[in-house]
Amino acid sequence: MEPWPSLKEREKGMASRKISLKLNGCEVSATVEPRLHLADFLRHTLGATGTHLGCEHGVCGACTVNVDGDAIRSCLMFAIQVDGKNVTTIEGIANPDKTLHPIQEAFRKHHGLQCGFCTPGMIITLEAFLKNHPNPTEFEIRKAISGNICRCTGYQPIVAAAMEAATNLKNQGQ
Amino acid sequence: MSVRYIGAEVQRMEDLRLLIGSGRYVDDITRDRMLHVAFVRSEHAHANIKNIDTENAKMLDGVHGVLTYQDITSSFDLKRMGQLFPAPVIEQNITQYPVANEEVCYVGEIVAVVVAENRAIAEDAIEIINVEYDVMPAIIDCRLALEPNAPKAHKNSKDNLVGIIRTSFGEIDKAFKTADHIFRRSFLQHRGGCHAMECRGVVAEHDRSENTLTLWSSTQCPYLVRRSLADYLGENEESIRVIAPDVGGGFGPKAGFYPEEIMVPFLARFYGRPIKWIEDRHEHFVATTTQRDQHWDVEVACNADGLIKGIRGEVTHENGAYVPYGFLLPFTSLTPLPGPYAVPAVDVSLKAVFTNTTPNSPVRGAGRPYAIYAVERLIETISKNLKIDAAEVRRRNFVKEEQMPYATGALLRDGSPVKYDSGNYHSCLDKALVLADHASFKDRQSSARDDGRHIGMGISSYVEDTGLGPYEGTTVRVQPNGKVLVRSGSASQGQGHHTFIAQIVAETLAVSLEDIVFESGDTGKFPHGVGTIGSRIAVNVGPSAYEAANAVKDKAIKLASETLEAAEQDLELSSGKVQVKGVEDLSVSLGDLARTLSPKAGGKVPSGFVPSLEATSYTGSNGSPFASGTNVAEVEVDILTGNVKLINYSVAHDCGTIINPKIVDGQIIGGVVHGIGNALFERMIYSEGGQPLTNTYADYLLPLATEMPNIAIVHEESPSPLNVLGVKGVGEGGTIPATAAVVAAVENALEEFNVEIDYYPINPQHLTELIDG
Numbered sequence: 001m002e003p004w005p006s007l008k009e010r011e012k013g014m015a016s017r018k019i020s021l022k023l024n025g026c027e028v029s030a031t032v033e034p035r036l037h038l039a040d041f042l043r044h045t046l047g048a049t050g051t052h053l054g055c056e057h058g059v060c061g062a063c064t065v066n067v068d069g070d071a072i073r074s075c076l077m078f079a080i081q082v083d084g085k086n087v088t089t090i091e092g093i094a095n096p097d098k099t100l101h102p103i104q105e106a107f108r109k110h111h112g113l114q115c116g117f118c119t120p121g122m123i124i125t126l127e128a129f130l131k132n133h134p135n136p137t138e139f140e141i142r143k144a145i146s147g148n149i150c151r152c153t154g155y156q157p158i159v160a161a162a163m164e165a166a167t168n169l170k171n172q173g174q
Numbered sequence: 175m176s177v178r179y180i181g182a183e184v185q186r187m188e189d190l191r192l193l194i195g196s197g198r199y200v201d202d203i204t205r206d207r208m209l210h211v212a213f214v215r216s217e218h219a220h221a222n223i224k225n226i227d228t229e230n231a232k233m234l235d236g237v238h239g240v241l242t243y244q245d246i247t248s249s250f251d252l253k254r255m256g257q258l259f260p261a262p263v264i265e266q267n268i269t270q271y272p273v274a275n276e277e278v279c280y281v282g283e284i285v286a287v288v289v290a291e292n293r294a295i296a297e298d299a300i301e302i303i304n305v306e307y308d309v310m311p312a313i314i315d316c317r318l319a320l321e322p323n324a325p326k327a328h329k330n331s332k333d334n335l336v337g338i339i340r341t342s343f344g345e346i347d348k349a350f351k352t353a354d355h356i357f358r359r360s361f362l363q364h365r366g367g368c369h370a371m372e373c374r375g376v377v378a379e380h381d382r383s384e385n386t387l388t389l390w391s392s393t394q395c396p397y398l399v400r401r402s403l404a405d406y407l408g409e410n411e412e413s414i415r416v417i418a419p420d421v422g423g424g425f426g427p428k429a430g431f432y433p434e435e436i437m438v439p440f441l442a443r444f445y446g447r448p449i450k451w452i453e454d455r456h457e458h459f460v461a462t463t464t465q466r467d468q469h470w471d472v473e474v475a476c477n478a479d480g481l482i483k484g485i486r487g488e489v490t491h492e493n494g495a496y497v498p499y500g501f502l503l504p505f506t507s508l509t510p511l512p513g514p515y516a517v518p519a520v521d522v523s524l525k526a527v528f529t530n531t532t533p534n535s536p537v538r539g540a541g542r543p544y545a546i547y548a549v550e551r552l553i554e555t556i557s558k559n560l561k562i563d564a565a566e567v568r569r570r571n572f573v574k575e576e577q578m579p580y581a582t583g584a585l586l587r588d589g590s591p592v593k594y595d596s597g598n599y600h601s602c603l604d605k606a607l608v609l610a611d612h613a614s615f616k617d618r619q620s621s622a623r624d625d626g627r628h629i630g631m632g633i634s635s636y637v638e639d640t641g642l643g644p645y646e647g648t649t650v651r652v653q654p655n656g657k658v659l660v661r662s663g664s665a666s667q668g669q670g671h672h673t674f675i676a677q678i679v680a681e682t683l684a685v686s687l688e689d690i691v692f693e694s695g696d697t698g699k700f701p702h703g704v705g706t707i708g709s710r711i712a713v714n715v716g717p718s719a720y721e722a723a724n725a726v727k728d729k730a731i732k733l734a735s736e737t738l739e740a741a742e743q744d745l746e747l748s749s750g751k752v753q754v755k756g757v758e759d760l761s762v763s764l765g766d767l768a769r770t771l772s773p774k775a776g777g778k779v780p781s782g783f784v785p786s787l788e789a790t791s792y793t794g795s796n797g798s799p800f801a802s803g804t805n806v807a808e809v810e811v812d813i814l815t816g817n818v819k820l821i822n823y824s825v826a827h828d829c830g831t832i833i834n835p836k837i838v839d840g841q842i843i844g845g846v847v848h849g850i851g852n853a854l855f856e857r858m859i860y861s862e863g864g865q866p867l868t869n870t871y872a873d874y875l876l877p878l879a880t881e882m883p884n885i886a887i888v889h890e891e892s893p894s895p896l897n898v899l900g901v902k903g904v905g906e907g908g909t910i911p912a913t914a915a916v917v918a919a920v921e922n923a924l925e926e927f928n929v930e931i932d933y934y935p936i937n938p939q940h941l942t943e944l945i946d947g
Contacts, residue, residue, distance in 0.1 A: 035294070049202035050195020052422070054371045055455040059871035062371055090195035104193040108185055111836045114844065115668030116192030117199065117371040117422030142879040149871070151371050151423050152668050153840060154847035154908075155879040 019083040023048065024092025032079045039063040041079035042089060050090040050120050054149065061148030064121035065089050071128035090120035093127060102168040103127055106161035114152035122148050126162050134170050138163060177684070179677035180899075183836045184687060186673045188666075197420040200375035200392045205448035208377070209238055211438060212296035212451075214286040214303050215460065216278035219312035219530035219864020220327065223276055223305060226286055231299035236291035238445065240299065243275045250440065256405055258398065258431055259500025261587075263337040266528070268328055270496045272433035272440075278307075279327055279495035280530050281866055282460025284433050289441055289449065312530035312864040316467050316492035317362075319527035327495055327528035336493045336526040337501060341508040343583035344519025349484030353475030357555045360471045361932045363544050363913075365537055366856030367464035369876060370667070372422020373453035374432065374462055378439035382446060387439045388415045388698075392422070394429040395705030396665055400697045402431040403439060414439075418695035424667035425848070426536040427463045429707045430499050434461075459869035463499070463535035464858055467492040468507065468544045472522070474552040480560050480567045484519035485512055485552065489544075491526040494533035501526070503534055505587060507541025510910075512582065513549040514599045514637045514802055515571040520584065530864045536707070538848050539909040546636045547934075550914035554632075554921065564633050564918070565607060568804075572599040572635070579895075590797075594637060596892040597802040597828055603635060605888045606826035610806035628811045629821065630923025634915035635805075639798040640829075640903025641713025641896075646703055648719040650679055650726045651788035654772070656750050656765030657689050662715050663703020665695030669905060670837040671711060675719045677833055678899070682723035683730075683764065684747035702792075709903025712833060713795045717897045725789030730767050733780060733787075737762050737770070799894035799902035803827040805846065807915040808883075811923040813945050816938030818854055818920055820883035827907060828890040831900035835889075838904050843885045845908020851877040852909075853916035857935050 020029045023046060030045055039056075042048045042065065054062030056075045063074040066088040093101045103123050106112065113119040122145060129144040130136065136144070141162045142155070150158065191197055214226075228240040246252045255269045273284050285305055290296035311325035318324050319334040327334050350356060377390040387409070393399050396416040404411040421428065434451050442449040453461065472487030491504050504526050511520050553571070557564040573580045575598045584592040607613070615631050622629045651659045660679050664671065676690035693699050704714070727747060734752035735742045738760055746755045753761035768787040770780060779785050808822040825842055832838050855875040859867045868874040893900025917931050920941070929944045 033294075043201070048195070049199075050197075052199070052372070053201070054373075055871050057455065057870055057872075060371060060455075090193075094194055100190075100193060107193060108189045111186065111840045113189060113192055113668075114670070114840060115371070115423045116188070116197050116420065119192055120195055123193070139880075142882075146878045146880040149371060149876050149878065151369055151425065151848075151876070152844045154843035154845075154877075154885065155882050156843050156885055157840060159879065 017080050019080055021082045021084065022086045024088055034078065034080050036079045037075055038065070038077040038079050038082060039074035042074060048089050048091055052117050052120060054118065061125060062118050062121040064124045064148065066124050066128055069128065071125045090123060093123060101127070102172065103162070103165040106165040106168065110157045110161040110164065112153060112158045112161035118148060118150045122150065122158060126165070130162070130166050130169055134166060136166055177681065179681040179687065180833050182677065184673065184677060184834060186670050187676055187687065187692065188670060188672050199372055199420045199422055200377060200390050201452045203377050203390050203419065205377065205379055208448040208450055209289050209291065209445060210293045210296050210450050211441060212288050212293060212300055213284045214288065214300050214305065215457070216274065216281055216283040216285050218278060218307050218309050219281050219314070220310040221278050221307035222310065223274060223278065223285060224308055225306040227304040228286065230302040231288065234295060234299050236295040237299050238289040240303065241287045243271065243273045246273060255433065255436070256402060257500060258402065258498065259502055261501045263339050263501055264497060265335060265337045266331055268331065268496055269498060270433065272436040277329060280532050281864060282457070282532055287437055287441065289445060293452070314529055314531060314860050314862060314864050316490050316527050316529055317469050319529060320525065327530050334528040336497060336528055338523060338525050339501065339504055339508060340523040341511055341584050342521040344484065346484050346486055346519040346521040349519040350475045350486065353483045354478045355559065356473055356475050357552065357559055358473045359551050359555055361551065363468045363470065363547060364857060364934060365465035365543065365852050366858055367459065368425050368427035368462050368537060370423030370425055370428065373455060373458045374428060374434070375452040376434055376438040377448065377450045378442035379448040380439070380443040380446065386413045386415065387443065388417065389435070389439055390417045390419055391435055392428060393418050394424040394665060394667060394707060396695055396697050397663060397703040398705055399431055399435055403435060406436055415698040417698070418665035421665060421667040424706060425538045426540065426707065428667065429705055430463055430535050456869060459874070460532055460866055463533050465503070465534055465537040466531065466858060470548045472548055472552065474556065476556055478560065480556050480562045480570050482515060482517050482571050485517055486521040489522065489524040491524055492529050492531065492534060493526045494529060494531050496533040498533045499535035503536050503541050505541065506536065507544045509584065509586065509592065509639060510542045510545040510637065511549065511584065513546055514573060514635050515549065516573045516577065531860055538845065539906045542638055542906065542910045543849065543852065543913055546634070546910050547914045550634045550918065554918050565603060565612065568603055568633065568635055569600060575600065593797070594800045595797070595894050595896050597800060598890055598892055599635060599802055602802060602826040602828055602890050603804045605890065606804040606806045606824050609824035609826065609886050609888050610808060610822065612806065628813055628923045630809050630811065630919045630921065632807045632915045632918025632920070632922055633804060634911035634918060635803070636911035637800045637802045638709065638903070638907050638910055640709040640801050641795040641799050642708035642710045643714070643795060644704070645792045646711070646714035646718055647700065647790060647792040648675070648715060648722045649700065649788060649790040650719070650722040651786060652726060652764045652768040654765055654769045656763055657691055658683060658685055659691045660719065661700045662694045662719065663700045664706050664711050664715055667706060669706070669711065669841065670834065671715065674712065674833045674837060675715060678716060678719045679723045682720060683727055685750045685764070689750065709905040709907065712901045713799055713897060713903050716833065716899050716901050717795065718791045718793045720898055721791035721793040722789045725791065726787060729787060729789065730764055733767050733770065733783060734762050736780065795897045797896050799830060799896050801829045801902040801904065801907045803907060803911065805911045805915040807919040809916065809919040809923055811920055816941035816945070818936060820850065820881070823883045823885045825885060825887045825908070826890060827887060828892050829904040829907060830892060830894045830902035832889065832891060833901065839887050841904045842887055842908040845906060846885050846912045847877045847882055849909040849912020850882065850916055853913040853934050853936060855935055
């Protein structure tokens with residue numbers, strides 16, 4: 001079997017690219033292999049371990065982060081693709097004064113998390129969704145998180161939390 | 175003032191750090207000079223390994239080593255893994271090698287190990303390792319495993335029988351001879367895998383100077399991992415520290431002991447460097463234990479009024495390729511019989527068989543959902559055939575409240591009788607029916623039919639033996655600053671242990687919840703524990719926390735009585751102090767009492783006291799408290815597509831005294847959704863040759879938010895007389911009855927087609943075939 005990458009290529013070393021981005025408002029630069037996906041980059045290169053990997057094939061949604069305003073799956077995006085972009089992870093969601101974001105607060109109140117593993121992806125998904133849909137119905141929220149799998153809660157407390165967060169966000173004019 | 179915390183809906187103490195991304199799961203742990211492992215796994219369900227060519231892989235930059243069974247045995251006794259739960263009924267106790275020695279018996283079995291600078295390089299190396307196999311016939315379908323010419327799952331075994339168990343009491347022959355009716359049902363049951371959102375993972379570090387090993391593992395049972403690893407390595411148990419950090423869901427399969435939990439610490443010692451392995455989702459489908467198939471062939475004898483005289487039958491249980499977890503899954507498949515019903519005679523036997531599939535172990539509910547499903551199918555059969563309302567058949571057969579405690583006639587493994595300690599099954603049924611608006615359902619159903627819609631309602635009642643012993647323990651220690659350290663053994667995977675244990679201790683010591691510092695899941699911090707399985711933590715840790723806190727309270731009052739020169743009976747605990755009843759000024763703080771009991775050099779421990787304001791208790795439950803309840807599912811079936819839509823779901827649930835209503839409801843809702851997943855979605859399919867076919871989340875369907883109904887809950891509280899708190903377990907009570915309720919609802923919706931569902935998860939294609947007859 002022909003080794004891949006070939007031994008010759010390996011001797012040259014993996015290709016690398018320099019990227020710069022904003023992570024949770026801070027400028028970050030790094031040199032990465034083109035094949036490194038965004039989730040591994042965030043977690044293992046930058047140490048932002050709040051973003052979790054549940055399936056690495058784009059179904060479970062645990063790795064969802066916000067790139068330039070859109071909630072995306074960081075296991076399906078390469079680190080080099082966020083060059084020059086704004087990335088927000090769960091570590092950057094709380095209010096500037098470090099108090100919890102209304103979605104985080106509502107998750108706490110409604111028991112919207114148990115093991116906490118899917119929670120960062122859920123919150124990032126909902127944050128982007130509620131920005132564009134300030135008056136959601138319960139089923140619209142269920143559709144919005146249908147790409148985020150939770151094995152613990154049965155979703156109902158998450159939906160309740162999102163409904164309340166929507167109201168609170170609207171009242172705050174956010 | 176003391177605050178009532180037990181029973182209060184307090185917010186979870188766990189949540190803040192998890193909500194801001196500060197949780198620490200096993201893949202978040204890094205150590206200096208850490209290397210990474212990836213495993214080469216068998217591509218065949220049954221084969222002999224002819225040759226493993228690792229030469230190219232070893233030459234890759236960043237690869238530190240590639241090890242096969244042969245490589246490892248030269249320096250280390252790589253034997254088969256031990257049996258976690260030995261039982262005499264296991265006739266062929268075949269466990270696996272951590273790395274296969276010649277024969278592989280399922281897709282996913284470890285064939286070789288790669289150690290590299292990072293995971294990506296380790297996976298590059300796997301791609302260029304060439305394994306040659308001699309493929310052998312595989313047995314996949316458990317129903318065929320005992321046929322005379324069936325392929326053998328293990329080439330050197332006599333047949334595919336793992337063992338046989340039987341639950342039998344009463345006069346079964348007489349029951350069937352004298353009954354007015356006998357009805358028979360046969361069906362295949364299928365339960366899926368773990369699918370915690372966090373896969374498994376292990377980090378291990380060896381301290382060469384002290385010869386100690388530290389493991390961080392995504393496990394439900396750190397003490398079981400420590401014991402098993404110490405036994406395997408021949409090391410002192412106290413030389414191994416196992417830490418369960420934040421664990422992203424458990425659901426049963428993380429309660430075992432895995433090959434990776436041997437290989438990663440072995441390699442950490444071998445290379446003298448910390449090692450990490452994180453299971454990826456593809457591995458999880460094949461390398462983490464699952465539950466899969468059980469076939470039931472079962473008969474019920476009853477009178478014309480629907481009163482059950484006896485239940486008999488035979489069960490075939492798919493065991494998978496090895497026996498990693500004793501006979502716990504088979505045992506729990508029979509012990510719930512005959513459910514919440516007073517049945518005078520039962521005789522059901524179970525044969526567990528080897529198949530060339532991933533080894534099996536309990537998934538949320540363990541065998542209980544199978545047993546309850548079987549009994550509930552029989553209840554539905556009686557209802558249909560005798561044209562008696564399904565709720566009424568249940569009412570007539572339920573154990574009555576005045577019969578409690580009720581001995582079913584069955585025996586536990588230790589020979590003691592199965593005894594339902596408390597409960598009101600009739601009341602639970604009635605409450606669930608009210609919640610589901612059962613009274614108006616017939617009308618709603620017929621008007622839906624007039625609109626061309628097929629809606630159905632299904633009931634399922636259950637009992638669950640919770641609180642499996644033998645013990646858990648808790649230490650409560652007041653620190654000099656007044657904060658109360660609470661340490662316990664059992665690890666949490668999201669069940670809110672910190673919160674409910676803090677509620678118990680804070681109420682007993684009259685301190686605030688914020689004054690409780692809680693630590694668990696670390697064998698280095700608490701010496702003994704069993705594990706988070708079998709809905710057992712509230713029942714075992716709860717009373718131990720209560721007893722330990724009370725012992726601390728007694729000690730504090732005794733010492734304060736000397737300090738304040740007041741009689742003990744005149745003292746009370748209030749707001750972190752011991753005070754003369756009602757007199758806040760005559761008080762001494764718990765922190766000061768703790769200082770008095772742990773003096774510095776030159777000080778004196780008060781006479782008659784041992785140092786430290788602390789106590790440890792291992793008080794657990796005194797037998798299994800039985801939780802119970804009734805679920806009602808309402809569905810709509812699209813007869814064109816076979817799609818099943820859940821409309822409403824109602825639960826009446828009795829887990830005794832409730833410590834935290836929010837956490838209890840959370841367990842129930844999550845558990846019900848797991849059971850709905852079993853009924854409608856989760857299906858681990860293998861090809862005839864043993865290739866797993868549903869090993870992505872595009873193929874293996876988990877319940878999603880869009881498909882789940884609103885789940886309404888009402889509680890019955892029948893305190894258990896078996897523990898001081900009156901609590902019963904709640905972790906699995908949502909799952910156990912759910913599948914039967916959904917299946918009954920689908921049959922009810924399709925009554926006019928006389929559909930009899932013989933398999934779950936219900937497959938839309940299969941359902942359309944049943945509708946068409």
